[in-house]
Amino acid sequence: MKTLLAAIIFVGAAVLLLGVNIFFFHRPFPNGEISTNPEMQKRGIKCAKQEEMEMLSKQKKTCSGNYSDACSSCALYTKE
Numbered sequence: 001m002k003t004l005l006a007a008i009i010f011v012g013a014a015v016l017l018l019g020v021n022i023f024f025f026h027r028p029f030p031n032g033e034i035s036t037n038p039e040m041q042k043r044g045i046k047c048a049k050q051e052e053m054e055m056l057s058k059q060k061k062t063c064s065g066n067y068s069d070a071c072s073s074c075a076l077y078t079k080e
Contacts, residue, residue, distance in 0.1 A: 034046065
């Protein structure tokens with residue numbers, strides 16, 4: 001019982017201390033989203049989805065759609 005009480009107090013203190021800026025100073029929670037974080041944009045860091053879309057748009061490949069039924073929803077599919 002003493003161990004459980006000590007663990008609850010420890011976790012509560014940790015949450016309170018880690019959230020001081022958010023709870024008491026009403027500062028916004030840090031933005032960790034890569035695509036919208038200004039610091040990451042300044043450094044040229046992009047999310048994997050954005051990098052892949054840029055890479056695919058540079059390739060200019062086309063697909064005839066004869067691989068599977070899912071091909072028609074692909075961005076590379078062009079109806080010939």
